[in-house]
Amino acid sequence: MTVELSAVDQHRWRDPTLSARERAQALVDELTLEEKVAQLGSVWLTESADAFAPRLSDDLADAVIDPFALGLGQLTRVFGTAPISLRDGVTKLRALQRKVTENQRLGIPALVHEECLTGLAAYGATAFPAPLAWAATFDDELVREMARAIGDDMRAIGVHQGLAPVLDVVRDYRWGRVEETLGEDPYLVGQLGAAYVAGLESAGIIATLKHFAGYAASRGARNHGPVSMGPREFADTVLPPFEMALRQGGARSVMTSYTDVDGIPSTGNRVLLDGILRTEWGFDGTVVADYWAIPFLVSMHRVAADAAEAGALALRAGVDVELPSTVAFAALPRLVREGIVDESDIDRAAVRHLRHKIEAGLLDEESAVPPAAEDVDLDSERNRALSARIAEESIVLLEDDGILPLTVDSRVALIGPAAAEYRSLLGCYAFPNHVLTKYPGHDPGITIPTIEAALRTEPGVGELRFVRGCEILDDAEEIATAVKAARESDVAVVVVGDVAGLFGAGTSGEGCDAPDLRLPGRQHDLVLAVLATGVPTVLVVVSGRPYALGEYGAARAIVQAFFPGADGAGAIAGILSGRVAPSGRLPVQIPRSPSASTTYLEPPLGRHNAGITVADPTPLYPFGYGLTRGRVEYESIDVPAALRTDGAAEVVVAVRNTGASAVEVVQLYASYPSGPVVRPEAQLVGFARIRIPAGARRTVRFTLEAARLAATGLDGRLSVDPGTVVLAAGPSAADRECAVSVRLTGPRHLVLARAGRTAWDVDHGEDEE
Numbered sequence: 001m002t003v004e005l006s007a008v009d010q011h012r013w014r015d016p017t018l019s020a021r022e023r024a025q026a027l028v029d030e031l032t033l034e035e036k037v038a039q040l041g042s043v044w045l046t047e048s049a050d051a052f053a054p055r056l057s058d059d060l061a062d063a064v065i066d067p068f069a070l071g072l073g074q075l076t077r078v079f080g081t082a083p084i085s086l087r088d089g090v091t092k093l094r095a096l097q098r099k100v101t102e103n104q105r106l107g108i109p110a111l112v113h114e115e116c117l118t119g120l121a122a123y124g125a126t127a128f129p130a131p132l133a134w135a136a137t138f139d140d141e142l143v144r145e146m147a148r149a150i151g152d153d154m155r156a157i158g159v160h161q162g163l164a165p166v167l168d169v170v171r172d173y174r175w176g177r178v179e180e181t182l183g184e185d186p187y188l189v190g191q192l193g194a195a196y197v198a199g200l201e202s203a204g205i206i207a208t209l210k211h212f213a214g215y216a217a218s219r220g221a222r223n224h225g226p227v228s229m230g231p232r233e234f235a236d237t238v239l240p241p242f243e244m245a246l247r248q249g250g251a252r253s254v255m256t257s258y259t260d261v262d263g264i265p266s267t268g269n270r271v272l273l274d275g276i277l278r279t280e281w282g283f284d285g286t287v288v289a290d291y292w293a294i295p296f297l298v299s300m301h302r303v304a305a306d307a308a309e310a311g312a313l314a315l316r317a318g319v320d321v322e323l324p325s326t327v328a329f330a331a332l333p334r335l336v337r338e339g340i341v342d343e344s345d346i347d348r349a350a351v352r353h354l355r356h357k358i359e360a361g362l363l364d365e366e367s368a369v370p371p372a373a374e375d376v377d378l379d380s381e382r383n384r385a386l387s388a389r390i391a392e393e394s395i396v397l398l399e400d401d402g403i404l405p406l407t408v409d410s411r412v413a414l415i416g417p418a419a420a421e422y423r424s425l426l427g428c429y430a431f432p433n434h435v436l437t438k439y440p441g442h443d444p445g446i447t448i449p450t451i452e453a454a455l456r457t458e459p460g461v462g463e464l465r466f467v468r469g470c471e472i473l474d475d476a477e478e479i480a481t482a483v484k485a486a487r488e489s490d491v492a493v494v495v496v497g498d499v500a501g502l503f504g505a506g507t508s509g510e511g512c513d514a515p516d517l518r519l520p521g522r523q524h525d526l527v528l529a530v531l532a533t534g535v536p537t538v539l540v541v542v543s544g545r546p547y548a549l550g551e552y553g554a555a556r557a558i559v560q561a562f563f564p565g566a567d568g569a570g571a572i573a574g575i576l577s578g579r580v581a582p583s584g585r586l587p588v589q590i591p592r593s594p595s596a597s598t599t600y601l602e603p604p605l606g607r608h609n610a611g612i613t614v615a616d617p618t619p620l621y622p623f624g625y626g627l628t629r630g631r632v633e634y635e636s637i638d639v640p641a642a643l644r645t646d647g648a649a650e651v652v653v654a655v656r657n658t659g660a661s662a663v664e665v666v667q668l669y670a671s672y673p674s675g676p677v678v679r680p681e682a683q684l685v686g687f688a689r690i691r692i693p694a695g696a697r698r699t700v701r702f703t704l705e706a707a708r709l710a711a712t713g714l715d716g717r718l719s720v721d722p723g724t725v726v727l728a729a730g731p732s733a734a735d736r737e738c739a740v741s742v743r744l745t746g747p748r749h750l751v752l753a754r755a756g757r758t759a760w761d762v763d764h765g766e767d768e769e
Helices: 020-030 033-038 086-102 131-137 140-156 176-180 186-202 231-238 240-249 270-280 307-317 328-337 343-359 381-394 451-457 479-487 523-532 568-577
Strands: 074-076 111-114 206-212 253-256 286-288 396-400 412-415 464-467 491-497 537-543 557-562 632-638 642-644 648-657 662-671 683-692 697-705 718-720 723-730 738-745 759-763
Touching: 020 343, 033 328, 033 343, 074 086, 111 206, 111 343, 131 140, 131 176, 131 186, 131 381, 131 557, 140 186, 140 381, 186 206, 186 231, 186 240, 186 683, 206 240, 206 270, 206 286, 231 240, 270 307, 286 343, 307 328, 307 343, 328 343, 381 557, 381 568, 412 451, 412 479, 451 464, 451 568, 464 479, 479 523, 491 523, 523 537, 537 568, 557 568, 632 723, 632 738, 648 662, 648 683, 648 723, 662 697, 683 697
Parallel strands: 074 111, 206 253, 253 286, 412 464, 412 491, 491 537, 537 557, 642 738
Antiparallel strands: 396 557, 632 648, 648 697, 662 683, 662 723, 697 759, 723 738
């Protein structure tokens, strides 16, 4: 008797009752060697890859294979490479997915990935504030909400993976990609990064952590520069944000870094990828190579003789997918037959990647692209409202002697190139800066008011006269005209800063590393010339990195904005008019001198030591700093006298506002009078953004796990050691107003996983006056 098998029986991988991993393994069992390798590759259908990523050398480019021969792992940036309409992009994606499935024996669609660092990087999509602006909000819930909105848009048009967030911890402000980071503190980076990941993943998008690891710590702050860093600093500063985002946010993918650390390229570092990431942390998602990072093992790092050897090295190290196009992995079938590569390594990578396809529904849905994808509004009211909220919360008021808000009866000289340049509001990975600069004269696709336009329509701002004064990208200037305009006005508002671009096409962004921290072009001279007039001056800096502002002491007010996005102009205008209450805090220090570029995470020897050196690294404005309308006083900090090395304690901070209603970011820091290894003089271990009405008193309760105080010891193991820790609360790293010593009791406690979020609750009831 003949028994007819069902489709499920014939193909076990189609059985929806099995787990995604079981289905992926069953599918891999049915694929040929060549088909499995095809699932580890990708294709980027563009003739201008060099405009968006580091250049692949011509001899290696010749190794790129026909991507559609036996199936495909990923489609690279279908929407994010050229200014095409959403309808045309969806049509293109549908055609590509048909081509992929028709050329694969089992009809397996490709995953689709896009950049989403400042929102989906596609024509007509909202350009959100840059990550450094998110960090300035100290508002993890708002970041999560933004990421969910970005993820919803991506999923609705047939995208499955997003190449964000960047979890590199800033080590030198001259580095061009500071704008892409969440600042200079590992805890802040980890918490906001985990929030972004949680939002993106909740929409069904695979979040991709980058760049793993050490990319921002390059020698001389040079893009792709080598990293010279000891293992303890690497473990305690570079790695924690990635671990937090994996454990707390649930990220399913990690991207390797271009750099090498102590002579070992990240893309070929088995200890990093297979040892730390997978064995120690238990990560079971995919590791994807940054664009061309595998062939760069040949051309840049010279640790492989050819593309085939590079592919074998990366695969053995733990890389699962080659991006943006298949080059080095193309040789894997041959290397298996020659006994150089173990097929089990290919199987393991294929299972990981196919699991993502199954989780995305690609093996169960009739169409790989949602039916109504072309009708999605990528610049919706929801997006713009979130963009505006983040922009408003991110603006940092550094100085104000009472000149703000501007008054309606004042004549205002608006001076500076950033005031009339909408690109100065956007990060390097925002579509208008990332792609449209290759299409001169093309419209931005979305509405992006300039600061000049926003101020002209802002209620409460008087007569406005605009003069550029100089340019950002070159030395052209009309400083004399600007000085004349200032002298003929009641107040001058000088708007200076950056314009983001790629590989030298801007003053901030990938490959736009700075020689020092002086404002680009002639902007420094412009600011000094206006200040010299004696006219009351408000300085507004719109930038992707902190610049040295120590010579501008004559400014009556200083406002810092870190690429606040498409709605940033309105947020800045609102701060100047008084419509928006300032609430942003610095995620990076503001240096005093152009030569100072060290972050706040310095041990005692990294601070100013008079009599030892004349070089003073003390910042002009410290990490965590920002003015509010209120006058918030830190009254007390209460914590048990002892905390076990394997325990947790409640830390209660009381604050009172004796001024106008305000938003305060209560910050909790830890420092160590003594210990087995050198520690930073102070390091953030908790924060809470709260609103305090005028005259009100609030208590903030932090739940602090002792594991949050762990450090890598002399033996290279992460531990909490008995001794003393000083916990202090205040409005910045330099102003820790309330402090208390706590004994860490019990034996040395080895920590297997870094502490999760320092939970906090706010008592919103008013205490006694």
